[in-house]
Amino acid sequence: MPHQTLWSGRFKEPLAEIALNFSSSIDLDKLLYAEDIGGSIAHVEMLGACKILTSSEMRRLRTALKNIQKEIETGKFQLTGEFEDVHSAIEQRLTQKVGPLGGKLHTARSRNDQIALDERLFLRSSIREISKLIVNLQRVLLYKAEKYFGVLMPGYTHTQRAQPVLLSHHLLAYIFMLERDFERLQDCRKRLNKSPLGAAAFAGTSFPIDRQMVADKLQFDGIVENSIDAVSDRDFIIEFISACSLTMMHLSRFAEELVLWTTKEFSFAQISDAYTTGSSIMPQKKNPDMAELVRGKTGRLYGSLFNILTTMKALPLAYNRDMQEDKQPMFEAVQTTRQCLFIFAHVLVHTAFAKEHLNEELRTDFLTATDMADYLVTRGIPFREAHEITGKIVQYCIEHKMYFGNLDLETLKQFSSKFEGGIFEVILPQKSVEHKQSAGSTNPHEVRKQIVFWTKTLGKRRV
Ligand code: ARG
DSSP states (O other): OOOOOTTGGGOSSOOOHHHHHHHOOHHHHGGGHHHHHHHHHHHHHHHHHTTSSOHHHHHHHHHHHHHHHHHHHHTSSOOOTTSSSHHHHHHHHHHHHHGGGGGGTTTTOOHHHHHHHHHHHHHHHHHHHHHHHHHHHHHHHHHHHHHTTTOEEEEEETTEEEEEEEHHHHHHHHHHHHHHHHHHHHHHHHHHOSBOTTOTTTTOOSSOOOHHHHHHHTTOSSBOSOHHHHHHOOHHHHHHHHHHHHHHHHHHHHHHHHHHHTSTTTOOEEEOGGGOBOOSSOTTOOBOHHHHHHHHHHHHHHHHHHHHHHHHTTOOSSOOGGGGGGHHHHHHHHHHHHHHHHHHHHHHHTEEEOHHHHHHHHHTSOTTHHHHHHHHHHTTOOHHHHHHHHHHHHHHHHHTTOOGGGOOHHHHHHHOTTOOTTHHHHTSHHHHHHTOOSTTSSOHHHHHHHHHHHHHHHHSOOO
16 A cells, blocks of 8 residues: 655545556665755754754654664665655654654755755765775776886787887876876765755745755755755766766776787786686686676666766756656666776786786887887988888888898898997887887886876875
C-alpha cells in the first residue's frame, strides 16, 4: 500500500499505484538520505534560532531526525518504492515518531530547494573523494616515473614511432593532465558550494528565516542569491560531470596505451596476473580487462553528460519534474569515476615496464632521424635540405636491411660531405634525449626537474 503523499489535500483520489511507481525517485535518491537529514537538522536549528519553532520543538525534531538516520543505517527503516522520494519518506517517518510536530519540519521549505541542497552537499563530498583518488593516481605515476628514471622508450605520433623519450617523461605528462582535472574539480566546488535552502518553492518565503545561518551550519561559502536560480539550475551537476568526463578521457587514453603496450607486438609492459584475466576457451590468454573496462566505462560519463544536458535543455524556469532525472547521471558519474580512478592506480602499481626490450627496440629503428637532420643543420645545411638527405639515408637503410647503427662514415659521406665522426654519437638514442635543450623537453635534467616539482607538490598536498 502506498504511503500518503505530502500533498493530498486538494485531491479527491489518491495517486494511482502505477503513477507512483513511474514517478518515484526513491530507488536512486535514497543515496542522499544523510545529506537530506543533515540539511533538515540545519534547517530546524535555524527555525528554532529565528523563533519560528520553539526551542523544545526544535530539539524534539532534531533528535528524531538523528534517530531516523540511525534507523536507516541499521536497516530498521527502509527507503522503499512506496514513497515518492527520500524527502517524503523521511518526513513521514518523522511524523510517525513525533506526531503532528513532524509536519512543522517543512515550514519555509520546499522539496525544490531541499533537493538542490542535497545534491550540492553530495557533490561537495564526492569532489573531495575524487580529488583524493586523483592525487593518489598522480602519486603512483610519480613513483613509477622515479623508479624508471633513465629508461628510454620510443615516443609516437600517428601511432608510428617518432623519437626517443624518457618513459618518465611520458608518465609525467599524465600527472600534468590529472592536475588540470584536479583543478577543474576545485573550481567546480567553488561555484557549487553555495546554499540554495530558503529559496522554498522558488519565490522565497514569508517566514523570517536566516538563509546565511543555514549556509554557515552546513559549511557553505554563501547562499545562492536568487531564489529562482537556486531551484532552477543544475549547471553545477553538469559542470561536475563534464570535469569527470575529462578525467575519464585521460584515463581512457592511458588505458588504451596499456592495452597496446601489453600486447606481444609491443611488449613494453606487463600487468601482474592479479590484475588481468584469462579466456574461457583459449588457455594461453592473458587479457588487460581492467584497462579495457576503464576505457569502456568512459562512455558512461559521456552518456551521463549528454543525458543531463539534454534533460535541462529548454526547461522553463523554475523547477520542473524533469529535473528529477538528474539523479541517474549524477550518481553514475560519481560512481564510475571513483571506481575507475581507484582500480587504475592499482593496475599501474602492478605494471612492470620492460627496460631491456625498450632499449633494444630503440636500437633497431630510426628514431634519431630528426637528430641526424639537426646535426646537418648545425653544419650549415638548411633544415629542409637536411630533412631530405636524412630521408634518403633512411630509405637506403630500409633497402639494405640496416639501421642507423650499422652505417659507416664513408656511406654517410655519399649523402653529404658534412658528415664527420661526431654523427655516431648524435644518433644514439641516449644522446638524442640528452641533446634536447628546450624547457619541458625529454632531456633527463628537465624530466628530473619535473619529478622534483611533483615530489614537493604532491608530498604536501592535503585534500
Ligand atoms: N524528487 C524530486 C526531484 O528530485 C524532489 C523535488 C520534488 N518537487 C516537486 N515539486 N515535485 O526533483
